[in-house]
Amino acid sequence: LQLRGKIDEELLEDLEEALIKADVGVETSGDIIDKLRLRIREEKITETVEIQRTITGIIKDMMLADYAGKEPGLKELNSKPLVILFTGVNGVGKTTTIGKLAKRYVDTGKSVLLIAADTFRAAAIDQLAIWAERAGADISRQNQGADPSSVVFDGLKKALNSNVDIVLIDTAGRQHTKINLMNELNKIDRTIKKVIPDAPHESLLVVDATTGQNALMQAEMFGKATNLSGVVLTKLDGTAKGGIVVGIKHQLDVPVKLIGVGESTADLRDFSVDEFLKAIFD
Amino acid sequence: SLQERFDGIFRKLKGKGKLNDDNIKEAMREIRRALLEADVNFKIVKNFVDQVSEKAVGQEVMKSLTPGHQVVKIVHEQLIQLMGSQNFKLNFNDNRTNKIMMVGLQGSGKTTTSAKLASLGRKKFKNISPMLVACDVYRPAAIEQLTVLGKQLDIPTFTINTKNVVKIAKKALKEAESENKNLLIFDTAGRLHIDQVLMKELRDLKQTIQPDYIFFVADAMTGQDAVNVAREFNDQLEFDGVILTKMDSDARGGAALSIKAVTGKPVVFLGAGEKISDLEEFHPKRMADRILG
Numbered sequence: 001l002q003l004r005g006k007i008d009e010e011l012l013e014d015l016e017e018a019l020i021k022a023d024v025g026v027e028t029s030g031d032i033i034d035k036l037r038l039r040i041r042e043e044k045i046t047e048t049v050e051i052q053r054t055i056t057g058i059i060k061d062m063m064l065a066d067y068a069g070k071e072p073g074l075k076e077l078n079s080k081p082l083v084i085l086f087t088g089v090n091g092v093g094k095t096t097t098i099g100k101l102a103k104r105y106v107d108t109g110k111s112v113l114l115i116a117a118d119t120f121r122a123a124a125i126d127q128l129a130i131w132a133e134r135a136g137a138d139i140s141r142q143n144q145g146a147d148p149s150s151v152v153f154d155g156l157k158k159a160l161n162s163n164v165d166i167v168l169i170d171t172a173g174r175q176h177t178k179i180n181l182m183n184e185l186n187k188i189d190r191t192i193k194k195v196i197p198d199a200p201h202e203s204l205l206v207v208d209a210t211t212g213q214n215a216l217m218q219a220e221m222f223g224k225a226t227n228l229s230g231v232v233l234t235k236l237d238g239t240a241k242g243g244i245v246v247g248i249k250h251q252l253d254v255p256v257k258l259i260g261v262g263e264s265t266a267d268l269r270d271f272s273v274d275e276f277l278k279a280i281f282d
Numbered sequence: 283s284l285q286e287r288f289d290g291i292f293r294k295l296k297g298k299g300k301l302n303d304d305n306i307k308e309a310m311r312e313i314r315r316a317l318l319e320a321d322v323n324f325k326i327v328k329n330f331v332d333q334v335s336e337k338a339v340g341q342e343v344m345k346s347l348t349p350g351h352q353v354v355k356i357v358h359e360q361l362i363q364l365m366g367s368q369n370f371k372l373n374f375n376d377n378r379t380n381k382i383m384m385v386g387l388q389g390s391g392k393t394t395t396s397a398k399l400a401s402l403g404r405k406k407f408k409n410i411s412p413m414l415v416a417c418d419v420y421r422p423a424a425i426e427q428l429t430v431l432g433k434q435l436d437i438p439t440f441t442i443n444t445k446n447v448v449k450i451a452k453k454a455l456k457e458a459e460s461e462n463k464n465l466l467i468f469d470t471a472g473r474l475h476i477d478q479v480l481m482k483e484l485r486d487l488k489q490t491i492q493p494d495y496i497f498f499v500a501d502a503m504t505g506q507d508a509v510n511v512a513r514e515f516n517d518q519l520e521f522d523g524v525i526l527t528k529m530d531s532d533a534r535g536g537a538a539l540s541i542k543a544v545t546g547k548p549v550v551f552l553g554a555g556e557k558i559s560d561l562e563e564f565h566p567k568r569m570a571d572r573i574l575g
């Protein structure tokens with residue numbers, strides 16, 4: 001983004017274009033530019049070099065509101081187990097992300113159990129089992145076609161009995177337009193609470209960075225089924241910027257906690273707003 | 283809806299009967315907003331709005347008594363024209379080996395769609411005996427996934443224990459001859475368009491297979507990045523058509539317009555669910571309506 005010359009409407013249009021191209025969306029981009037226009041007037045900004053700092057600051061405030069300016073990480077718990085539920089539409093990277101996170105926890109000396117609650121898709125359980133092996137985690141599974149809630153119930157009982165530190169629950173990809181599948185998800189959430197009342201301690205929506213405006217609808221509907229605590233933004237190693245997470249935070253108050261940057265176990269990182277914005281504006 | 287927003291804009295014109303530059307501008311802003319919300323690429327939206335604006339300030343619209351309707355009609359027609367006609371026809375010949383290669387980003391729906399196409403081929407064409415070929419040697423349980431789908435259809439999946447996909451393809455072609463399989467569908471691993479090594483793998487695979495069809499499989503919910511991905515895949519592989527998956531979502535699917543505009547290649551099928559039967563024909567008018575919301 002070339003910030004030279006004077007601060008005029010053309011510069012603001014260029015900035016709005018950069019946001020829209022990053023999938024921030026028309027409405028949220030407009031809000032950001034409106035805020036910027038106000039700040040330019042209030043702070044009497046005349047240097048274009050100040051503009052990037054100002055707009056970055058505005059978006060950073062949006063993303064980190066209620067977090068004292070620091071990215072929220074995953075919960076840490078004094079009790080066992082910490083339970084994390086993974087949801088999202090088809091093909092976004094839920095299973096792969098679980099494998100990566102399992103490895104991260106195992107590497108810090110924690111015991112991890114994966115629950116294979118995608119009992120629908122072909123080879124879904126086999127796929128998770130391979131990740132369990134790669135990570136050094138255990139897996140709780142039944143046959144394809146089993147009731148996902150019963151798999152979750154049994155898995156959590158097993159976790160309590162074996163005193164495991166971390167439980168990661170994989171669910172089948174589903175479209176939020178399918179009421180029966182969203183009800184199934186809600187039932188999974190209620191089943192979790194039957195075994196461990198304050199679980200899941202994290203309920204993460206996995207979002208593909210290449211996704212456009214539909215991600216907002218996904219966050220809204222999945223949030224109704226399971227009360228989201230965060231987003232995992234995957235496939236940021238591509239050319240997509242994942243700007244839809246700005247709207248998800250600004251409108252639904254769900255923060256990004258992790259990002260996926262590849263297909264291997266090591267390709268999982270904590271979310272950094274600075275790096276995220278640098279990619280959008282550079 | 284766009285029609286409702288236009289009615290609002292042009293309602294103020296009742297009794298005056300003529301369109302002027304100002305309310306055309308306002309209508310164009312609404313169109314721009316609607317298309318961007320539908321994930322159509324920024325640059326393509328700009329070009330589209332310029333084209334429509336040019337047509338709308340023309341004489342025919344000026345004379346109309348329902349300017350709102352007239353502008354919406356121009357938008358629809360322009361959109362349908364851009365989406366392309368419906369004249370792609372899948373053609374399988376039962377006395378030779380028909381070959382399809384599936385390519386695209388990670389998670390777009392290639393493996394599932396491979397099975398759907400195998401089933402469609404056998405159903406719609408006489409004497410077609412399909413075989414799936416597992417060329418994804420990277421993703422955990424990818425081969426198992428294709429094999430399971432094949433078993434559900436009683437369609438064999440060709441797989442050998444090697445990391446060399448060109449070798450798999452060569453052996454699959456031989457197997458097809460000896461087993462009288464005349465429709466081969468090659469499923470490949472998802473990959474980034476910017477991964478030089480893996481894009482070269484696809485070029486090598488294309489060279490080996492000499493496919494009749496290369497289908498670029500893309501997710502209907504893809505946003506602004508669709509053009510970057512599609513352009514690169516097309517520049518490197520010259521695919522024949524696009525299969526837009528997950529159309530059973532409520533994604534508006536603007537990526538369809540972006541991909542067509544930047545590659546010139548037609549959308550040939552729509553994935554509309556996870557079942558084998560969930561493969562539909564592409565209808566430009568229906569897609570245009572969906573994109574406009």
Ligand SMILES: Nc1nc2c(ncn2[C@@H]2O[C@H](COP(=O)(O)OP(=O)(O)OP(=O)(O)O)[C@@H](O)[C@H]2O)c(=O)[nH]1
Pocket residue numbers: 088089090091092093094095096097118121124171172173174206234235236237238259260261262263267388389421472474
């Ligand atoms: N490049 C890249 N690919 C990823 C990333 N995360 C996942 N993938 C790939 O995306 C594809 C889908 O990943 P899965 O983990 O199967 O996705 P899922 O959400 O579990 O899919 P379903 O269970 O079928 O809904 C696989 O090819 C993964 O390797 C990432 O951060 N970067």
Ligand SMILES: Nc1nc2c(ncn2[C@@H]2O[C@H](COP(=O)(O)OP(=O)(O)OP(=O)(O)O)[C@@H](O)[C@H]2O)c(=O)[nH]1
Pocket residue numbers: 090091121173175386387388389390391392393394395418421424470471472473527528529530531552553554555556560
């Ligand atoms: N709702 C819906 N889901 C679909 C559709 N097509 C595929 N899927 C689902 O999307 C997910 C990804 O599909 P795959 O066939 O594994 O995608 P892929 O392109 O082979 O993925 P990689 O091999 O990892 O690149 C799975 O959960 C599929 O069941 C569709 O049209 N609608």
Ligand SMILES: [Mg+2]
Pocket residue numbers: 094095096118124170171172173
């Ligand atoms: Mg999965």
Ligand SMILES: [Mg+2]
Pocket residue numbers: 392393394418424469470471472
């Ligand atoms: Mg696949």
